[in-house]
Amino acid sequence: MHKLIKRLITTGIISAPRAAAAVLNPEARESSRALLRQLGRALAVRHVDAGSCNGCELEIRAASNPYYNLESLGVHFVASPRHADILMVAGPVTRHMVSALVETYEALGEPKRVLALGDCAMGQGIFHANYATVGSVAAIIPVDLTIAGCPPTPAQILEAFVALMGADTVSRTSDSRYP
Secondary structure (H helix, E strand, O other), rough: HHHHHHHHHHOOOOOOOOOHHHHHHHHHHHHHHHHHHOOOEEEEEEEEEEEOOHHHHHHHHOOOOOOOHOOOOOEEOOOOOOOOEEEEEEEOHHHHHHHHHHHHHHHHOOOOEEEEEEOOOOOOOOOOOOOOOOOOHHHHHOEEEOOOOOOOOHHHHHHHHHHHHOOOOOOOOOOOOOO
16 A cells, blocks of 8 residues: 555656647637627537447536536537537447437437547447448438547547538538438
8 A cells, every 4th residue: 555655656647738829829719709799609519429438428527527618619508418518439330229229310400520539439449340330421311520549538529529610511421322
């Protein structure tokens, strides 16, 4: 026990430096303000766990804490896709989640924006090809923005929201199997 306490005292706090420089620059703040002016309110995000290991969900929660402060950009999570501006999907899409994901996507208002969070949602993680999954989110619904990482850091999540908020026209992937 004493060795552990000594190591904690001598090592100090080990944490990643705040790498969300894109959030702090004036252009990023202005682009988020422009989108919020266009929407007239905060940006509402509906998060769907399509079969992830919950690593991405932990990082989303970390991005919402006071250190990273995702809400300072005007990003809020909502419970209904009818209230959402963006659909954020984490994990590979399991066979049982296909219909729920399509229904959630169809319930989004226009314009529909989808963010695929993590390597598994992009079809690149360790869970992407097995008997229980159908693969990436883009195989089911059109995806506007992807965030790589297993799991992506809170700083990457913040930067992605700034990029999404700053985009006037977002190019979509067109390899969807479902209309």
